[in-house]
Amino acid sequence: ELKVEQNPLFLSMQEGKNYTIYCNYSTTSDRLYWYRQDPGKSLESLFVLLSNGAVKQEGRLMASLDTKARLSTLHITAAVHDLSATYFCAAEQGNLIFGKGTKLSVKP
Amino acid sequence: SQTIHQWPATLVQPVGSPLSLECTVEGTSNPNLYWYRQAAGRGLQLLFYSVGIGQISSEVPQNLSASRPQDRQFILSSKKLLLSDSGFYLCALYTGVEQYFGPGTRLTVT
Numbered sequence A: 001e002l003k004v005e006q007n008p009l010f011l012s013m014q015e016g017k018n019y020t021i022y023c024n025y026s027t028t029s030d031r032l033y034w035y036r037q038d039p040g041k042s043l044e045s046l047f048v049l050l051s052n053g054a055v056k057q058e059g060r061l062m063a064s065l066d067t068k069a070r071l072s073t074l075h076i077t078a079a080v081h082d083l084s085a086t087y088f089c090a091a092e093q094g095n096l097i098f099g100k101g102t103k104l105s106v107k108p
Numbered sequence B: 001s002q003t004i005h006q007w008p009a010t011l012v013q014p015v016g017s018p019l020s021l022e023c024t025v026e027g028t029s030n031p032n033l034y035w036y037r038q039a040a041g042r043g044l045q046l047l048f049y050s051v052g053i054g055q056i057s058s059e060v061p062q063n064l065s066a067s068r069p070q071d072r073q074f075i076l077s078s079k080k081l082l083l084s085d086s087g088f089y090l091c092a093l094y095t096g097v098e099q100y101f102g103p104g105t106r107l108t109v110t
Helices: none
Strands: A004-007 A010-014 A019-025 A032-037 A043-049 A055-058 A061-066 A071-076 A085-093 A095-098 A102-107 B003-007 B010-013 B019-026 B032-038 B044-052 B055-058 B064-070 B073-078 B087-094 B099-101 B105-109
Touching (some): A004 A085, A019 A032, A019 A085, A032 A071, A043 A061, A043 A071, A071 A085, A095 B044, B010 B019, B032 B073, B044 B064
Parallel strands (some): A010 A102, B010 B105
Antiparallel strands (some): A019 A071, A032 A085, A055 A061, A085 A095, A085 A102, B003 B019, B019 B073, B032 B044, B044 B055, B064 B073, B087 B099, B087 B105
């Protein structure tokens, strides 16, 4: 059974700082997804990582995938307040299995 | 591109009342469709998924049911709501590459 663990679950950052969110999954997965959720809103797709070594970047966010380590990371560069949200990773095994989410708060 | 509509956006229902939530999609045909529930401050729980008309798979035994009467319509129902049914209900579709989520229905059972 595929299990997905994210850490940390809560992250308070200062603007301008860098940080990484980690997503570990327990068994082989075809793909790894990252989503963003703003309070009271639905999930917005950020990245889909399809293969080992895949790296994708959008603005201050960069996601990578290491299938051998069963690990994906979401790196935040020079955080700004607008990045405050909850970030979910999900691994695919037939259906998507989601982590519990990382609630990110960026403070000035 | 695909669009997902969910109706209603918010709903307040008493315990024991029935429920019907609707999800319709545009811009795609024969999609895989999903119902998720998110309790307050929690992660996502997959409730049902469907690979075609009339084909429903249940992930969690409970007092909810789902139906897919048309290719682009997915309905979540209950005959009698429980307090524990409160949450944010999200419909999603899978394109073969990505999974997209609808705007959601926030259900409060009182």
